[in-house]
Amino acid sequence: MDLVVYNTLTRRKEVFQPLAAGGSQPVSVGDSQGSAAPVAGEKPLVRMYVCGVTVYDLCHLGHxxxxxxxxxxxxxxxxxxxxxxxxxxxxxxxxxxxxxxxxRGESMQAVAERFIAEYFQDMDRLNIKRADLYPRATQSLQAMFQLIQSLELKGFAYRVRDPIRHQIDPSSFRQAGHQPETPASVQYSVYYSVRKFPDYGQLSGRKLEEMEAGASGRVGEEGADKQDPFDFALWKAAPPSEPGFASPWGWGRPGWHIECSAMVRETLGDHIDIHAGGADLIFPHHENELAQSEPITGKPMAKYWMHNGFLNINGEKMSKSLGNFTTLRQALAIYHPMALRLFLLQTHYRSPIDLTEAAMQAASRGWETLQKGIHCAQQFCKGEKGSPEAEAMQAFQAAMDDDFGTPGALAVAFELAKELTREHNLFTHQGQTHLEPQALRQKSAALLEILATLGFCWPEVIGYEEIHLAAGSAFKVETVQTQIEAEQIEELIAQRSAARKAKNFSEADRIRDQLKALGITLIDQKDGTTRWLRE
RNA sequence: GGUGGCGUAGCCAAGUGGUAAGGCAGAGGUCUGCAAAACCUCUAUGCGCCAGUUCGAAUCUGGCCGCCACCUCCA
Structure with a gap:
């Protein structure tokens, strides 16, 4: 079975085949026993670049x-x-x-450093794996210079002599510790000439002619020195009083798009597998990246361009002006990070997603359902970790292979979670289960593997106490340190039973409440006995 | 104006030619002194509307209506 991904560039789904298809074929369920992965050295490499954040503020829900x-x-x-x-x-x-x-009267670097730290704090809570590399624009200047020079040489870029001008009061930068540079005799801005690249617009499916109508009248002072309104800056000259960098074109700062072109090339090479980001980046950011890179490298920048849909709040685009701008931190103060992750993955990644209070509450409850399933699964498969149930894993893979169909994958997880919870409850309430221990272990392993693959995390169980199934096979059940001993509980239950027999229900309920406060739940059974369990 | 996308139960959301996954919410029931927990059952003859193709369509085609995003910094 093939993994199929939607490629923005071709506007259709394609079979995923990495460029470096060395080594063995990717493993699929059934190829080998259990979840065995191929030997590390044989795994085909996938080079993936995701456009990151501009670090000037806290992350929001869209991020x-x-x-x-x-x-x-x-x-x-x-x-x-x-x-x-x-x-x-x-x-x-x-x-x-x-x-x-x-x-804030700080340096640009200080602001960046702080928000990078904040970024990691937020993303860690969502259990987002760290990237292999986090290149920064300021550390990739040489690569940018090289690329811009190549573009100039090939005639894709042109210089515009820049008059030294002060856009911002220089004294404010001095206060922030910036030392004005000695002005260079001449400095230039460098622009990319979109007309020189015949394929310009291929990614976003636009033609320059079609865009002109919309863009006319919107080109402000910024583009005053451009040859064409769609040309974009590769290098922007800046007054020496402002923060910037020395370059072959004098003092200035890089254009936004060039950094990604340079960093992709520097870190992953000229032709990568996946270039991804938010749908808003298709145009102009990714279109421009592609236009900057491909004429120089002579190779397609990425084989697959992938974009995720936007997040709206109550049906509206999130924006500061609408007043519905929600930082991740604000949301995580209210909702469990995994509930948010669940909410986000319950929608296909390319569809728009609308965050509402009701939807988040539903997701929170949904996460509770999954958590119960996880808890039961942990107990069922502790000890002998069996292979995940093939049927469930195949259903999971079928959903995910179709362009990362997380809603369908989650449906599989929910079914497993509910079934395991049901079985576990049957066991705690009646001392037996419908399914054989082997089947329970396989389903448990499947649930845990699916959820882990989707990036969910949960606390590991700390201690176990052995319990026995009617079938004779042992499971281990989590125990929590409480201040009350089993004998005391049994004694209180006996007292309560006596009270119940005497129809002294207020006393019976008092004892039940007392135990409840200690985390002990009582379950009165049909035969008159009372089971108890610790929460 | 241009480009792309979407419209499936109360809500969220799969399904892209074979007779509507899943979650949340809700209803009824079993059990109980009351609970708790659990278990069982039910909840779209219908997939924006109208035509067409087909043995058969939520799924394909055409038209219409409605919503959204991008075209400017944006994940």
Whole structure:
């Protein structure tokens, strides 16, 4: 069975075949016993680049969706037997960072560093795996220079002599510790000439002619020195009083798109497997990246361009002006991180997703359902870790192979979780289960593997106490340290039973409440006896 | 204006030619002194609307209506 992915470039689903298809074929369920993965050295490599954040503020819910989605894709590729080299950049030089630095009287670097740390704090809570590499724009300047020079040489870029001008009051930068540079005699901005690249627009499916109508009247002062309104800056000259970098074109700062072109090339090479990001990046960001890279390398920049849909809030686009801008941190103060992850993965990654209070509550309950299943699964498969049930894993793979169909994959997980919970309850309440221990272990292993592959995490069970099934096979049940001993519980239950027999229900309920407060739940059974369990 | 996408139960959401997955919420029931927990059952003759193709369509075609995104910084 093939993994199929939707490629923005071709606007259709394609069979996924990595460029470096060396070594063995990816493993699929049934190829080998259990979940055995191929030997590490034989795994085909997948080179994946995801556009990261501009670090001038806390992450918002849209970022959460994007990075959860690509984390899921990465994990699934790994589960599928690929070795994924995952690179995600930080844009740490940008006008918005500059503005923030100015407001706070800090250096651009200090602002960037702080929000990078905040980024990791948020993403860790969502259980997003760290990238193999986090290149930063400020550390990739040489690669950018090289690329811009190549573009100039090949005639894709042109220089515009820049008058030294001060856009921002220089004194504010001095306060922030910036030492003005000695002005160069001449400095230039460098622009990319879109007309020179015949394929411009191939990724976003646009033609320059079609866009002109919409763009006319929107080109402001920024584009005053451009030859064409769609040309974009590769290098922007800046007054020496402003933060910037020395370059072959004098003092200035890089254009936004060039950094990714340079970093992709520097970290993963000229032709990578997957280039991913939010749908809003298709145009102009990715279109421009592609236009900058391909004429120089002579190779397609990426084999698969993938984009995730947007997150809306109450049906509206999230934006600061609408007042519905929600930071991840605010959301995580209310909802469990895994409930948010569940919410995000219950929608296909390319569809828009609408976050509402009701939807998040449903997801929170859904996570509770999964958690119960996980808890039961942990107990069922502790000890002998069996292979995951083939039927469930095949259903999971079928859903995921179709362009990462997480909603269908989650349906499999929910069915397993509910079944395991039911079986576990049958056991705790009646002392027996419908299914054989072997089947329970396989289903448990399947549930845990599916959820782990989708990037969910849960606490490991700390201690176990052996319990026995009617079938004679042992399971281990979690025990929690409580201050009450079993004998005391039994004694209180006996007291309560006596009270119940005497129809003294208020006393019986008092004892039940007392135990409840200690985390002990009583279950009155048909035969008159009372079971108890610790929470 | 251009481009792309979407419209499936109260809500979320799969399904892309073979007779509507799953979750959340809800209803009824079993059990109980009351509970708790659990278990069982039920909840779209219908997939925006109208035509067409087909033995058969939520799925394909055409038209219409509605919603959204992108075209400007944006995940």
């Amino acid at each position: 959460a969706r994007t990075y959860v989605v690509w984390d899921m894709v990465r994990r699934y590729l790994e589960w599928r037997g690929y070795r994924v080299r995952y690179v995600q950049n930080f844009t740490d030089v940008d006008d918005k960072i500059l503005k923030r630095a100015l407001e």
